[in-house]
Amino acid sequence: MSTAEAGPAEVDVAIVGAGLAGTTLAAVLGKAGRKVALIDPHRVHHPEFRAEKIGRKQMQLFERLGLDATVLPLVTPIEEVHIFRLGQLFARETNHEFGFSYGALINGLRDALPPQVPLTVGKVAEITTGPDRQRLVLVDGAIIDARLVVVATGHSEAVRRAIGVNRMEESKAFSLSIGFDLAISPRDCAYRSVTCYGKRAGDRIAYITVFPIGNKMRANMFVYRQVAEPWTRAFREEPQKMLCELMPEISAQCGNFEVAGPVEVRQINLTTTQGHRRDGVVFVGDAFLTTCPTPGVGIERVMTDVGQLCSVHIPRWLETPGMAADKISAFYDDPVKIAADENGMRSSIYSKAITTGTGLEWRIRRLRNNTARQLMIVGRKIRHLGQRRATAVAGEVS
Numbered sequence: 247m248s249t250a251e252a253g254p255a256e257v258d259v260a261i262v263g264a265g266l267a268g269t270t271l272a273a274v275l276g277k278a279g280r281k282v283a284l285i286d287p288h289r290v291h292h293p294e295f296r297a298e299k300i301g302r303k304q305m306q307l308f309e310r311l312g313l314d315a316t317v318l319p320l321v322t323p324i325e326e327v328h329i330f331r332l333g334q335l336f337a338r339e340t341n342h343e344f345g346f347s348y349g350a351l352i353n354g355l356r357d358a359l360p361p362q363v364p365l366t367v368g369k370v371a372e373i374t375t376g377p378d379r380q381r382l383v384l385v386d387g388a389i390i391d392a393r394l395v396v397v398a399t400g401h402s403e404a405v406r407r408a409i410g411v412n413r414m415e416e417s418k419a420f421s422l423s424i425g426f427d428l429a430i431s432p433r434d435c436a437y438r439s440v441t442c443y444g445k446r447a448g449d450r451i452a453y454i455t456v457f458p459i460g461n462k463m464r465a466n467m468f469v470y471r472q473v474a475e476p477w478t479r480a481f482r483e484e485p486q487k488m489l490c491e492l493m494p495e496i497s498a499q500c501g502n503f504e505v506a507g508p509v510e511v512r513q514i515n516l517t518t519t520q521g522h523r524r525d526g527v528v529f530v531g532d533a534f535l536t537t538c539p540t541p542g543v544g545i546e547r548v549m550t551d552v553g554q555l556c557s558v559h560i561p562r563w564l565e566t567p568g569m570a571a572d573k574i575s576a577f578y579d580d581p582v583k584i585a586a587d588e589n590g591m592r593s594s595i596y597s598k599a600i601t602t603g604t605g606l607e608w609r610i611r612r613l614r615n616n617t618a619r620q621l622m623i624v625g626r627k628i629r630h631l632g633q634r635r636a637t638a639v640a641g642e643v644s
């Protein structure tokens with residue numbers, strides 16, 4: 247008997263999209279005993295350049311959801327990061343970070359889904375939402391009847407459009423994210439991980455970060471440029487030459503930036519959603535809002551959505567009959583969610599302005615920040631010199 251002939255599957259929650267938001271939400275709801283359907287057109291998430299590094303704070307969000315035991319074997323721990331600013335070593339941080347390939351992370355999370363939450367491979371052909379029950383018809387004719395639909399389809403528009411919500415372009419072509427493998431191995435690289443900030447506003451470079459994923463060194467670079475401009479074309483053609491010129495302070499230690507494999511360039515748009523307060527359906531993660539990867543808060547935003555839905559809203563919504571828009575609005579009005587979204591937008595806009603802003607205010611801010619950093623570097627050098635002198639004198643006395 248085919249799925250279509252089996253009659254409608256009745257679930258509490260139908261999640262459309264098994265990326266980061268959808269899969270983690272399904273895992274947590276499934277473990278809590280909810281009946282969940284998780285639908286995605288692809289059984290295996292293809293390799294894709296997306297988020298490739300998170301910090302301790304983001305890992306804690308996975309911990310809070312009880313997913314750290316699944317996530318930790320899928321990531322490469324990074325114990326130390328050397329930070330270069332103004333062409334010099336600025337700091338050595340021992341905050342923990344974690345490198346990963348996005349596709350491998352999502353596939354690992356999917357593999358660890360509880361048996362009662364199978365991934366349904368399929369495309370939604372029809373979706374009907376209302377204040378009580380929701381009905382999804384898949385392309386193969388299978389029907390899913392749910393109390394709540396969660397749209398977690400990332401950048402994809404098909405399901406959003408079918409429901410009738412609009413994506414608002416807050417800033418189109420806001421930045422570029424560039425990803426590539428380096429030829430040097432983690433063992434031969436002088437740093438476990440290094441982050442080097444752009445030096446001149448005119449370069450329009452936020453920073454490059456080089457870090458291990460398994461047995462390779464990966465680079466992510468964030469720039470405020472357009473896909474079609476000559477700089478981007480030149481970078482695609484000669485990344486090694488341009489990086490050696492732009493970041494000479496770390497090039498020798500990074501194998502002279504010899505690149506292994508393709509240079510992936512992704513345009514980033516800042517977007518929000520309009521018309522989302524509807525009966526029976528909630529939009530999460532990038533399906534609701536997209537920010538810029540430069541400040542590294544995208545995953546935090548997505549995992550905050552998932553955390554608030556699992557721990558606060560969905561249990562409350564399922565407790566009482568009906569799934570009308572006023573009930574669902576509690577999620578969009580949740581101060582924790584709003585703070586995470588606002589922080590994502592605000593830090594995206596600030597990072598661009600402090601890197602490239604040409605107005606007097608931003609030039610003064612840059613000057614103030616860079617002067618403070620120069621003083622810190624000089625102060626550290628003086629302290630270091632003092633310590634060396636004291637050691638030498640102590641040696642002479644003994």
Ligand SMILES: Cc1cc2nc3c(=O)[nH]c(=O)nc-3n(C[C@H](O)[C@H](O)[C@H](O)COP(=O)(O)OP(=O)(O)OC[C@H]3O[C@@H](n4cnc5c(N)ncnc54)[C@H](O)[C@@H]3O)c2cc1C
Nearest residue numbers: 263264265266267296297399400402531532539542544545
């Ligand atoms: C280049 C790049 C670099 C980034 N770097 C960082 C970073 O360094 N740090 C950070 O915090 N964030 C970063 N981000 C942001 C972060 O990757 C995203 O916020 C996050 O991955 C979004 O997860 P999601 O689950 O909302 O969407 P996705 O993970 O995109 O999931 C969407 C899912 O929906 C499925 N789907 C699509 N259409 C349909 C359909 N019609 N029916 C069913 N399923 C469908 C897809 O197959 C996919 O599985 C980056 C983003 C980009 C683009």
